[in-house]
Amino acid sequence: MAEWIEACAVDDVDEEDVIRFDHGGRTFAIYRSPDDEFFATDGFCTHEKAHLADGLVMDDIIECPKHNGRFNYKTGQAKGAPVCVNLKTYPVKVEAGKVMIDIG
Amino acid sequence: MTMAKKRDYSLVGESTRRAIETGLASAEWYHTDVARKTMKELMQRTDGPAIRDTIIWFAAILGSAAGIVWFWGSWWVVPFLFVYGVLYGSSSDSRWHECGHGTAFRTRWMSDVVYHIASFMLMRNPVQWRWSHARHHTDTIIVGRDAEIAVMRPPDLIKAALAFTGILDFRYSLPTLVRQAFGKLSDDEKSYVPEMEQHKAVIAARWHMVVYAATIAVAIALGSWIPLVLIGLPRLYGTWHMVTTGLLQHIGLADNVTDHRLNTRTVYMNPISRFIYWNMNYHVEHHMFPMVPYHALPKLHELIKHDLPVPNPSMWHAYREVWPVLLRQLKYEDYYLKRELPPTAKPYRGEFHDLDITAAAAE
Numbered sequence: 001m002a003e004w005i006e007a008c009a010v011d012d013v014d015e016e017d018v019i020r021f022d023h024g025g026r027t028f029a030i031y032r033s034p035d036d037e038f039f040a041t042d043g044f045c046t047h048e049k050a051h052l053a054d055g056l057v058m059d060d061i062i063e064c065p066k067h068n069g070r071f072n073y074k075t076g077q078a079k080g081a082p083v084c085v086n087l088k089t090y091p092v093k094v095e096a097g098k099v100m101i102d103i104g
Numbered sequence: 105m106t107m108a109k110k111r112d113y114s115l116v117g118e119s120t121r122r123a124i125e126t127g128l129a130s131a132e133w134y135h136t137d138v139a140r141k142t143m144k145e146l147m148q149r150t151d152g153p154a155i156r157d158t159i160i161w162f163a164a165i166l167g168s169a170a171g172i173v174w175f176w177g178s179w180w181v182v183p184f185l186f187v188y189g190v191l192y193g194s195s196s197d198s199r200w201h202e203c204g205h206g207t208a209f210r211t212r213w214m215s216d217v218v219y220h221i222a223s224f225m226l227m228r229n230p231v232q233w234r235w236s237h238a239r240h241h242t243d244t245i246i247v248g249r250d251a252e253i254a255v256m257r258p259p260d261l262i263k264a265a266l267a268f269t270g271i272l273d274f275r276y277s278l279p280t281l282v283r284q285a286f287g288k289l290s291d292d293e294k295s296y297v298p299e300m301e302q303h304k305a306v307i308a309a310r311w312h313m314v315v316y317a318a319t320i321a322v323a324i325a326l327g328s329w330i331p332l333v334l335i336g337l338p339r340l341y342g343t344w345h346m347v348t349t350g351l352l353q354h355i356g357l358a359d360n361v362t363d364h365r366l367n368t369r370t371v372y373m374n375p376i377s378r379f380i381y382w383n384m385n386y387h388v389e390h391h392m393f394p395m396v397p398y399h400a401l402p403k404l405h406e407l408i409k410h411d412l413p414v415p416n417p418s419m420w421h422a423y424r425e426v427w428p429v430l431l432r433q434l435k436y437e438d439y440y441l442k443r444e445l446p447p448t449a450k451p452y453r454g455e456f457h458d459l460d461i462t463a464a465a466a467e
């Protein structure tokens with residue numbers, strides 16, 4: 001079942017960047033792509049426990065700060081060693097300047 | 105940390121169990137505060153510097169190889185062997201390293217191509233070593249976890265001295281590739297290469313073997329040593345620079361701590377060594393922020409040096425400093441070199457990394 005929650009304001013995330021969002025004991029990563037779209041994934045890397053929000057966004061890619069593992073943050077696809085497990089993604093919408101994500 | 109028992113460097117042994125139980129494995133590590141905006145700038149990827157350096161590198165390799173072929177049989181070949189050996193047997197380590205991290209180039213395929221060429225030059229299985237290096241970053245110099253501890257305690261000084269000749273590494277690397285080509289990974293290797301990647305390691309080892317077999321065949325067909333002098337043997341005669349710079353990364357410093365300022369060393373070096381080593385002399389900085397490309401490390405160093413131990417001013421200084429520590433470790437393996445922090449630095453947190461730094465430290 002859908003459970004939309006407010007993650008941040010649109011202006012909280014720079015273009016081609018990511019921020020961390022914690023909610024209910026869970027951690028998410030909220031991305032703003034170079035073409036000004038918003039995306040959301042789990043906040044931790046699937047390799048080890050590293051916050052993806054400390055990583056680097058390049059085009060469609062988030063690179064993990066710990067071992068430089070790469071994911072496509074739009075699809076969650078792991079792009080090769082040392083990340084082998086895909087990242088969970090969440091639906092996102094923007095309403096009245098707020099970024100909402102569906103964590104249901 | 106004063107260890108009651110002898111260190112067990114196996115990755116599936118007693119130290120491993122203890123590191124996991126005590127939370128030393130996969131722990132949270134200290135990071136100097138750097139504003140996100142600044143860090144983003146430092147992490148930025150660009151192809152320019154690595155393309156320039158790679159062109160210089162390949163051109164120098166080809167040029168010195170041509171010199172070897174041309175002057176073969178005369179003493180004039182020696183300087184060309186010297187240059188070729190270092191470019192092949194030492195520069196490849198830093199290229200392997202940076203391209204393994206994926207930071208040198210922005211374009212991924214360029215990184216992958218250089219990574220595979222450099223892995224081949226080093227006789228390193230590109231799959232296995234990608235994983236071992238990930239472990240080295242997760243558990244830097246954590247005994248029983250880190251697969252890349254170059255000098256174990258108590259130090260084997262003869263082994264360390266022989267490392268400069270490349271003989272030991274050659275004797276280890278080649279049989280390892282042969283074993284892997286036959287489909288056998290050791291228990292240690294299996295402990296850090298995930299099962300789904302192990303077959304890739306076997307395939308990579310087979311490719312390396314194919315190239316070596318072809319090189320030997322060409323050498324026999326030509327009745328000449330030159331093919332082997334150019335492919336394979338530089339791993340022996342050109343390794344010394346890699347060992348000279350690489351040993352300094354962690355040797356003699358603390359182990360089983362979760363603060364890179366304690367277990368890793370930054371050393372100022374001359375520009376030629378820095379080109380060969382791709383700025384990995386800024387090693388504390390690299391370990392703290394592995395996302396920062398090699399060409400941005402000097403900038404990062406300037407930014408955070410107030411929080412780091414004062415770097416060794418030269419390789420010579422660093423070796424002179426560590427030599428008495430190694431001698432003392434022969435009798436007392438818990439002894440280590442304590443890195444002093446400047447007054448501007450945040451203190452080491454003994455409780456955080458379970459370390460009594462006054463216990464066994466060289467001042």
Ligand code: FES
Nearest residue numbers: 045047048064069
């Ligand atoms: S923790 Fe993300 S790549 Fe290793």
